[in-house]
Amino acid sequence: MASKEQYSNDLGLTLGMLTLRIWLGFRAILTGIEKYAGTTSRDKDVLIDGAPNAYGLTETATGKVYAFSNYNGVPATLYDKFSNEPLIPTWGLNLYDTILGPALILLGLAVLLGIAQRTSLFAMGLVYTSLTFGLILVKQDAGIAWLGIHIIMVVLALALAKYNRFAILKKW
Amino acid sequence: MKLKLPTLSRRDFLAKSSLGAGLALSAPSILRAKEAGAPADDIRVGFIGCGKQHEVLFNAMVNIPGIRYVAAADIMKARVGRTFSAIKSRFGTNINRYLDVEEMLEKENLDAVFVSTPDFWHAPHTIMALEAGCDVYCEKMMSNTLEGARSMVAAMDRTGKLCQIGHQRRSNPRYRYTLEQLIQKENICGQIVNINGQWNRALSSSQDIVSKPSILPDADTLRKAGFNQGADHELSLEELRHRFLNWRFYTDLSGGPISDLGAHQIDIFNWYLGAQPTSLMASGGRSYFKDREHFDNVMCVFDYDTPQGNVRAFYQVLTTTSSGGGYYESFMGTEGTINISERGAYTKIYKESGADGTKWDELTQRGLLKKQAAGKAAGGSDAIASYESAPPDEYALPGGLSKAPHQPHIENFLAAIRGEATLTCDARHALESEAPIYWVNHAAETKETIFFTEEHLHT
Numbered sequence: 001m002a003s004k005e006q007y008s009n010d011l012g013l014t015l016g017m018l019t020l021r022i023w024l025g026f027r028a029i030l031t032g033i034e035k036y037a038g039t040t041s042r043d044k045d046v047l048i049d050g051a052p053n054a055y056g057l058t059e060t061a062t063g064k065v066y067a068f069s070n071y072n073g074v075p076a077t078l079y080d081k082f083s084n085e086p087l088i089p090t091w092g093l094n095l096y097d098t099i100l101g102p103a104l105i106l107l108g109l110a111v112l113l114g115i116a117q118r119t120s121l122f123a124m125g126l127v128y129t130s131l132t133f134g135l136i137l138v139k140q141d142a143g144i145a146w147l148g149i150h151i152i153m154v155v156l157a158l159a160l161a162k163y164n165r166f167a168i169l170k171k172w
Numbered sequence: 173m174k175l176k177l178p179t180l181s182r183r184d185f186l187a188k189s190s191l192g193a194g195l196a197l198s199a200p201s202i203l204r205a206k207e208a209g210a211p212a213d214d215i216r217v218g219f220i221g222c223g224k225q226h227e228v229l230f231n232a233m234v235n236i237p238g239i240r241y242v243a244a245a246d247i248m249k250a251r252v253g254r255t256f257s258a259i260k261s262r263f264g265t266n267i268n269r270y271l272d273v274e275e276m277l278e279k280e281n282l283d284a285v286f287v288s289t290p291d292f293w294h295a296p297h298t299i300m301a302l303e304a305g306c307d308v309y310c311e312k313m314m315s316n317t318l319e320g321a322r323s324m325v326a327a328m329d330r331t332g333k334l335c336q337i338g339h340q341r342r343s344n345p346r347y348r349y350t351l352e353q354l355i356q357k358e359n360i361c362g363q364i365v366n367i368n369g370q371w372n373r374a375l376s377s378s379q380d381i382v383s384k385p386s387i388l389p390d391a392d393t394l395r396k397a398g399f400n401q402g403a404d405h406e407l408s409l410e411e412l413r414h415r416f417l418n419w420r421f422y423t424d425l426s427g428g429p430i431s432d433l434g435a436h437q438i439d440i441f442n443w444y445l446g447a448q449p450t451s452l453m454a455s456g457g458r459s460y461f462k463d464r465e466h467f468d469n470v471m472c473v474f475d476y477d478t479p480q481g482n483v484r485a486f487y488q489v490l491t492t493t494s495s496g497g498g499y500y501e502s503f504m505g506t507e508g509t510i511n512i513s514e515r516g517a518y519t520k521i522y523k524e525s526g527a528d529g530t531k532w533d534e535l536t537q538r539g540l541l542k543k544q545a546a547g548k549a550a551g552g553s554d555a556i557a558s559y560e561s562a563p564p565d566e567y568a569l570p571g572g573l574s575k576a577p578h579q580p581h582i583e584n585f586l587a588a589i590r591g592e593a594t595l596t597c598d599a600r601h602a603l604e605s606e607a608p609i610y611w612v613n614h615a616a617e618t619k620e621t622i623f624f625t626e627e628h629l630h631t
Binding site: 043046048055 | 569
């Protein structure tokens with residue numbers, strides 16, 4: 001009876017850990033990918049009575065595309081605010097701007113696939129902490145709280161790390 | 173770089189030319205015929221005036237094929253240099269730079285020139301260019317005086333050259349579509365009874381223009397260019413430069429806000445109604461900018477007799493307040509209202525609750541209109557049912573303009589030069605529309621109603 005209960009508890013915690021990995025992994029991967037997102041717009045003739053109008057009236061069809069050329073690590077509005085902060089050096093901001101997107105994608109993949117679980121979770125926690133640091137300086141309290149929730153989830157995943165299953169590299 | 177300064181002042185020009193007619197005697201050197209051999213495809217273009225409005229025009233031209241940029245003239249060396257650099261960086265071609273318009277017209281073989289100098293130079297520069305054999309695109313207002321504008325029409329007729337005036341809304345597909353399809357063909361407004369137009373501009377956009385003194389023309393150049401005219405004392409260099417940068421504030425150099433901003437929109441009143449007004453009342457004041465010669469806010473009411481009935485049109489221009497919907501022209505009819513603006517965001521169409529819903533639904537299905545929202549009552553405990561009208565449904569134009577607002581008007585001008593189109597706003601039609609506007613400041617000063625006669629409005 002006791003071993004069955006222990007098994008049930010282990011299964012629950014294992015699934016809990018897996019859920020956290022999936023959530024945190026996809027969250028980081030998609031956030032990183034979104035930094036390569038941009039929009040395209042194409043003008044097309046307005047149809048009147050089923051035919052292109054004679055006046056040259058157009059409507060714009062917009063679409064979303066991903067490209068390396070669209071990359072923006074730190075969103076432009078935040079970048080401008082950060083660049084005015086004396087505690088954030090320009091070189092550091094530029095470096096952060098360059099690596100943030102790829103870092104989120106790599107860490108997200110590592111957490112999702114279970115590669116060096118504890119290390120990758122800790123690194124992800126550091127990234128979210130670093131983001132929090134910037135938001136504290138520019139007084140974006142809602143963003144700080146939002147990142148705080150991420151940190152709690154990372155800590156929870158670290159606490160459940162011993163129940164980790166389905167991992168590629170269980171070490172570290 | 174040619175550094176010759178202007179040798180013919182505007183005052184000299186007008187005096188010698190007797191409103192343009194005597195130009196043939198006074199300035200024979202610019203009366204050469206256009207040289208043969210100009211490329212059949214590319215239109216050889218020159219610029220007269222390289223200030224802010226020139227930049228608006230140039231930016232609207234850069235995507236139009238078949239233009240060869242040849243020369244530019246302005247009395248301010250830095251401006252001509254900026255134009256040179258803009259063309260060089262965009263097209264990789266060098267243009268010839270002039271400080272003297274006459275010299276440019278003499279030396280260059282131009283098909284067309286774009287005039288975007290201060291209003292009081294429009295007529296002299298346009299006439300010079302027409303007489304030199306160029307087709308001309310001149311910014312509105314045609315002139316700072318009715319006589320100046322009439323002399324431009326006379327020069328156009330005399331030379332047989334094209335003269336397009338920069339009322340660019342006349343070529344705008346959205347404006348043309350609204351007039352021809354929605355108002356004239358489908359009659360969605362029913363009987364248009366009122367027109368209401370405005371341009372409300374904020375204080376922040378109405379401040380004095382300043383510039384680094386080291387790049388501004390010297391006093392002699394500015395005097396020769398007529399920036400001292402109307403002054404009651406010998407102007408200092410600082411005063412001359414203020415007039416050069418802020419010519420829109422001075423009555424002898426411009427028509428003021430009603431001309432700068434109102435002319436575009438009152439032109440739409442007249443164009444859409446196909447009529448000139450019969451009378452004018454106006455009021456204006458220097459309510460905030462007390463040291464400016466022109467009024468800083470003007471309101472006026474035009475009356476029209478049209479085949480569909482009498483119409484009243486109210487127009488206001490403010491340089492002190494931007495709220496209240498920006499700039500638009502609103503045609504208010506018994507069945508619908510069209511608020512149209514050069515800005516798509518300010519354009520809205522409303523169906524009166526009593527209008528034929530089946531007809532509007534059919535127009536929507538055919539693609540002539542887009543339905544945006546059903547009418548929504550404001551509600552609230554302060555609503556008194558017997559006072560309220562049912563709220564109108566909101567519609568939109570089916571599409572917009574995917575170019576710079578000035579581009580279609582310039583394209584029309586270039587197509588007309590090639591013989592592929594007629595001008596949408598030649599000088600004569602522009603003056604028919606502009607003539608009533610020249611009387612607004614006078615009506616506001618005198619507080620008298622003007623009942624228009626042929627003498628007021630003839631072209």
